Amino acid sequence: SAILDVQHITKSYPEGNGTLTVVKDINFSIPRGSTCAILGPSGSGKTTLLGLCAGLDRPSDGEVLLDGTQLSKLDEDGRARVRNEVVGFVFQSFQLIPTLTALENVMVPLELRGQRNVRDEAVELLRRVGLGERLTHYPTQLSGGEQQRVALARAFINKPKILFADEPTGNLDAETGQMVIQNLFALNANSGTTLVLVTHDLELANRAQRIIRLKAGVVVSDEPTIGND
Numbered sequence: 001s002a003i004l005d006v007q008h009i010t011k012s013y014p015e016g017n018g019t020l021t022v023v024k025d026i027n028f029s030i031p032r033g034s035t036c037a038i039l040g041p042s043g044s045g046k047t048t049l050l051g052l053c054a055g056l057d058r059p060s061d062g063e064v065l066l067d068g069t070q071l072s073k074l075d076e077d078g079r080a081r082v083r084n085e086v087v088g089f090v091f092q093s094f095q096l097i098p099t100l101t102a103l104e105n106v107m108v109p110l111e112l113r114g115q116r117n118v119r120d121e122a123v124e125l126l127r128r129v130g131l132g133e134r135l136t137h138y139p140t141q142l143s144g145g146e147q148q149r150v151a152l153a154r155a156f157i158n159k160p161k162i163l164f165a166d167e168p169t170g171n172l173d174a175e176t177g178q179m180v181i182q183n184l185f186a187l188n189a190n191s192g193t194t195l196v197l198v199t200h201d202l203e204l205a206n207r208a209q210r211i212i213r214l215k216a217g218v219v220v221s222d223e224p225t226i227g228n229d
């Protein structure tokens, strides 16, 4: 079965006397191990949709199945458990813990699971993203691109079945962004993790096998990218 199945999901917020619908009756299914970009202009509902897919937020209507589990059947704790076991995240704003070194940041998810002897695994992942020489640096001592690569290593350390990346290069210059994207797709290819990427950047979206285009909360197209069909 698909790793992610989105069935008629809608998300509305109260606004004045009525409601503002930011995601409208969206349907798609993401095969395991595939890469998909959700492309759309600012305000089209991409981040909201990603939050719904990842179980961070609940739809007003419809169903999300993550690794076969119906999220609507779960309470907040249940969704947190599915997120911990199935999902990895990368955000535009890196979200590293400022008081921890690069290595410690990457080890956190494993330590939270009560795993021991996690250092070697974290070192190996940091090496793979080219940060083998930055293990004891703190986030403020790293460039934006380096911080995002630490965030990538942290996102992959739990071996998630699906990784959600929300504008992962949004705070980076073009060149640095390219490096992060190389690392992201290399980790995806090597680990078999499904990748769902949210972006307004067509060039970045074209790196994925498939593009789902959003406009004003509605899917306007859903197609394989050139060279990937």
Ligand code: ADP
Residues within 6 Å of the ligand: 013, 020, 022, 040, 041, 042, 043, 044, 045, 046, 047, 048, 049
């Ligand atoms: P994108 O990621 O494509 O920029 P978002 O999902 O962030 O789009 O936002 C889509 C729309 O939903 C925007 O108009 C935004 O203002 C609105 N929105 C997002 N979150 C909330 C919220 N918690 N309450 C009300 N409106 C929201």
Ligand code: ADP
Residues within 6 Å of the ligand: 047, 051, 056, 089, 091, 092, 093, 095, 166, 167
């Ligand atoms: P962006 O910078 O791409 O707008 P954010 O970093 O603001 O994205 O995060 C997007 C959504 O994810 C928000 O709803 C936020 O509450 C949630 N979020 C942010 N950081 C975490 C985290 N570490 N774990 C779980 N959810 C998070």
